[in-house]
Amino acid sequence: MKTSAGAHKCHPPDRASVSSHRFFDRQAGGQASGHGFIIIELIVAMGIALLILAGLIGVFFVQNKYFGQQSEVVEIQINARAGLQMMTGELLMAGYDPTRTADAGVALAAVNAIRFTRDLSGNGDVLDAHEDITYTHDAVARQLKRNDQPLSENVDALAFRYYDTDDLELTLLPLSVADLEKVRRIMITLTAVTRDGDQSRTLSSDVVPRNLGMM
Numbered sequence: 001m002k003t004s005a006g007a008h009k010c011h012p013p014d015r016a017s018v019s020s021h022r023f024f025d026r027q028a029g030g031q032a033s034g035h036g037f038i039i040i041e042l043i044v045a046m047g048i049a050l051l052i053l054a055g056l057i058g059v060f061f062v063q064n065k066y067f068g069q070q071s072e073v074v075e076i077q078i079n080a081r082a083g084l085q086m087m088t089g090e091l092l093m094a095g096y097d098p099t100r101t102a103d104a105g106v107a108l109a110a111v112n113a114i115r116f117t118r119d120l121s122g123n124g125d126v127l128d129a130h131e132d133i134t135y136t137h138d139a140v141a142r143q144l145k146r147n148d149q150p151l152s153e154n155v156d157a158l159a160f161r162y163y164d165t166d167d168l169e170l171t172l173l174p175l176s177v178a179d180l181e182k183v184r185r186i187m188i189t190l191t192a193v194t195r196d197g198d199q200s201r202t203l204s205s206d207v208v209p210r211n212l213g214m215m
């Protein structure tokens with residue numbers, strides 16, 4: 001039993017504990033030189049991180065500007081299309097005169113303005129709501145106007161072209177009273193631009209009011 005107990009006391013340290021001691025020795029010895037190295041690594045890492053961050057911020061601003069421009073283009077396009085659709089829809093009914101006593105038709109045909117009437121209520125006049133309509137372009141305010149009220153913003157240009165029964169263009173604008181009677185087709189072109197003027201969209205519509213020339 002004694003031999004066995006003595007042998008236990010003199011048992012050499014196992015391999016794991018030796019390597020553990022060496023590890024702590026190395027750590028203690030390398031602390032002084034290791035500090036400098038770690039600080040340089042940190043500075044380099046922070047520099048790289050800052051560069052990446054600066055790059056990401058740059059990309060963000062470029063994308064932000066791009067999407068801002070694109071959303072503005074979409075916005076002006078929607079506004080212009082809405083104005084053009086309303087103009088086209090109303091113009092389609094120009095000359096509607098079920099009693100044939102209202103004298104409805106095209107009343108003014110200019111380069112960038114048109115006035116037309118229709119007797120929607122069918123009471124023999126064009127004095128009711130939405131029966132006498134004028135579309136104009138306000139070049140200063142850059143607006144499409146309907147009866148002097150703004151309908152579409154950022155409209156840079158509005159142009160009308162008029163064609164007769166033979167589809168020949170009536171070019172002496174504004175049209176004379178005699179030529180107003182001949183109008184059968186109207187081509188509308190509308191150009192909308194972004195606020196900074198960088199981008200524009202041109203839309204057009206070809207309108208054949210079926211009631212014109214029915215008298």
Ligand SMILES: [Ca+2]
Nearest residue numbers: 119121125128
């Ligand atoms: Ca009426």
